[in-house]
Amino acid sequence: MSQPVHPDSPWGRVPRLAYGADHNPEQWDPQVWRDDVRLMRAAGVTLVSLGIFAWSWLEPEQDRFDFDGLDEVIGLLHAGGVAVDLATPTAAPPLWFARAHPESLPVTADGLRLAPGSRQSFCASSPAYRERAALITSRLAERYGGHPAVVMWHIGNEYGNTNAHCWCETSAAAFRHWLHAKYGDLDTLNSRWGTAFWGQRYSDWAQVAPPRTSAGSLNPALRLDFLRFCDAEQLACYRAERDIVRAHSPGRPVTTNFMTGNFAWADYWTWAAEVDVVANDHYLTAADPHRTAELAFAADLTRGLAAGRPWLLMEHSTSAVQWQPRNTAKAPGELRRNSLTHVARGADGALFFQWRQSASGAEMWHSAMVPHGGEDTRVHREVKRLGAEIGALAEVAGSVCEPAEVAVVWDYDAWWALELPDRPSIDMTYRDEIRAWHRALWSAGAACDVVPATATADELARYKLLLAPSHYAATRETAAAWEAYAAAGGHLVVGPFSGVVDHDDRVHPGPYPGVLRGLLGLRVDEFLPLAAGEKVALGDGSTGRVWAERVLPDSGTRVEARFATGPASGGPAVLRADRGAGAVRYCATRFTDDSLRRLLTDWRAAAGCAPPPPGAGDGVETVRRRSPGGASWLFVVNHTSAPVAVPCTGRDLLTGVRADGVVTVAAGDVAVVRES
Incomplete structure (x- = not known):
């Protein structure tokens, strides 16, 4: 039943292609554990994530540890040929901990301290939480670090999912410490944040506080740095546990599960450098009309985070979830297509949440590999079929996706900055726009990679076409890399409202589009947000939405399409400038899906990309x-x-x-x- 083990780093002992789920034996009587192993063997399961929410099972009272149950479960799994991805259970502190340390509970921006009773009920900056998390991690690593069943370590779970930000006094003190390390002195902080506006200059570090609810708008640079700080605190929690595990369990990969679907508050480019294997949780939104294309986008983004190397789908659902307004069941065969879409796009395994559907608790209506109805159910029959097929695909393990000729830029700073309050239009969202461009390529059958804004010109040189649909916040380093990329023969397309502010949300000197002005060969005279639902026509037959700009081209910059209607009527809408052996284009509006597909087809051809493979596209x-x-x-x-x-x-x-x-x-x- 078990799949071949590949010794190449960093996967080591991990079976690939891996197949399995989160396993939560603490929810069940011991007699169920043995039946679970029987069913796992029959379903082709090779890897389970174990102990993710088991802290109160392993330490039912402070300093009273009980590993007897976990010992038995790991022994049963090992005897059954099922490998273990052992988790530190620190995503779910026990109730005894919250009662002993109420100051560790998160506080909202309004000053409300949240009650325990859910997962992730802790402030990531809490010293008490970090101390107890380190202790349970040490006990686990010491006990199981050399166990032959344990092939991988799973630190925490979905960091920041429900506690990404905390505004308590402990967080405030940690925030000040973080800012002091970043800026050195208050004069530098005041300058970078532009605190002269509204007279908000700091004269003492004690005045610096998280962006709590106030009478009106808050400094956007404060908001941005607070988001970065919170992400850094979550990452510090991960690193601390990871380092403990590595000390006691050398040679086994350590990871944690990302959420590249809709989670905004972690810069996963930074996190990816801290894990041995990139792992991702992905759940479809049932009401999303583009959910099939979303599968491909999430997988491509995760592969980008893994730098093109194989990655692991740590969680997805066999059917419905329980946390959406209407939890639609997956149609017959959809479970299989979803899983194999991720494998096609670079995953070396597909795991689910969870193995056995809970009989009680908040996720009792979340689907699982073994539904409430047991073996004789459609879902479990599909699970068994997929397990056999994953086994048949074992030879694919370790291979990588063929490189694309097109890449899209994905940047968390640009996302965070664009969607802060007080922007010109609430409709200028980030993720939806990147998805729209990726979806246009997907619907045409064209492959697409995802790259960070920090990619160098040498790293970008492999791509014939580089897309930056939404890059509001841009650094000079990024602009220089894009200039070198175009000069060497690359084709770059930049979307509207890009390049206008720096890392601190401060408008770049000079005319818009700031640091991209020279590269793009144009000046934006005025931003012209459109009314809700308003569309504008272009002379080439395209349709714009959300946004328009009044653009003045430099000498040598050609206008490829003009606005035919709307506030910028008659003005340039799509412009091109030759740069060395390459070219750059700028779009002064956002496009409808049909227009994007046509334009991207034209831009791919102009960049010298090969046509999409025969038969690909349209689903x-x-x-x-x-x-x-x-x-x-x-x-x-x-x-x-x-x-x-x-x-x-x-x-x-x-x-x-x-x-x-x-x-x-x-x-x-x-x-x-x-x-x-």
Whole structure:
């Protein structure tokens, strides 16, 4: 049943392709534990995450540790051939801890101290929390650091999911310490934050406080630095536990689970450098009409965070979740397509939350690999089928996705800064716009990588087309890298309201678009936000939305499309400037989906990109993974209601059927062809 173990770093002993779930035996009687192992073996499970919320099980009272149950569970799993991703249980401090240390509970911006009773009921800056978290982590690492069943360590869980920010006095003191280390003195802080506005200059460090609820708007630079500080505190909690584990369990990878879906408050580019294996939790929003494209975007973003290397899907759902207004069940076959979409885009395993559906508690209506109805259910039958197929795909492990010719820039600072209060338009959101550009490529069948704004010109050189749909906050270093990229032959497209402010949300000197003005060869005279739902027409047939600008091109900058209607009517809407061997374009509006697809097709062609693979697009994904030795596997995921034929020669690992020149994939089906 167990899959081949790959010794290459950093995966080490971890079975790949991994298949499994969060396992929470503390919710069940011991007789269920044995049945769980039987069912896991039958379902092809090879890896479970264990102990994520088990702190009160392992330490039911302060300093009274009880590992008997965990010992038994790990022994049963090991005997059954199921590897363990052992978690530190620090995402769920026990109630005895909250009662002993009420000052550790988070405080809202309004000054309300939150009650215990949920997960992550702690302030990340709390010394008491950090001390007790280190103790339980040490006890676990000492006891299980060399256990043969433990192949990976899972630190905490979804850092910042419900406690990303805390405004308590402990956090305030830690914030001041963080700011002092960053700026050195108050004069520098006052200058960088622009505190002369509204007379908010600081004359004593004691005056500096988190951005608590006030009579009116607060300094955006204060808000930005507070977001960065909170992320740094969460990361410090992770690092402390990780380092304890590494000391007692050398050679085993350490990770934690990201949430690249909709979570805004962690800079995962920074976090990715701190884990041995990038792992991600991804849950679809049932009401999202573009949820299929969202699967691909989240996987591409996670692969970008992993620098193109294999990553692990740590959690997703077999069917419905419980936390949305309407928790729609997944249709038959959707579980399989979702999982294999992630594998196609670089995941070396697919795990779920959770193994056995809870009989009580806040997530009792969240789906699982073993539903309330047990083995004789549609979901469990699909789980078993997928387990067998993951086993059949074991040879894909360690391979990487074929590099794309197009990349999109993803930057957390730009996201945070753009969506602070007091911006020109509430409709100028960040993530939705990046998703729209990625979705336009996805619907056309074109591959896309995701890169950070800190990527150098050398790192960008592999891409023929670089997209920056929304880059409100930009550094001079980023502008210089993009200039060098274009001069060397790259094609760059920049969206509106980009480059205008620096790291502190301070407007760059000179005309808009600030540090990008020279590169783009234009001046933005005025920003013209559109009314809710308002559209503008362009002379090339495109339709703009949300935003317009009055743009003045420099000599040598060509106008490719003009506004035909709206507040900037007659003015430039899309502009191009040649730069060395390459070119840059600027868009003075945001586009509708149909317009984006047409424009991106044109821009790909102008950049010299190859056409999308035959058969790809409009709900059909074709993604290729390659091994270092030259083997390749073509994944074809058909999200549509009709069969598709894709040119390919080789053998489908899922069916064993040979494809001689074409593989036909039924509606809602998946093929994985080892190419000849």
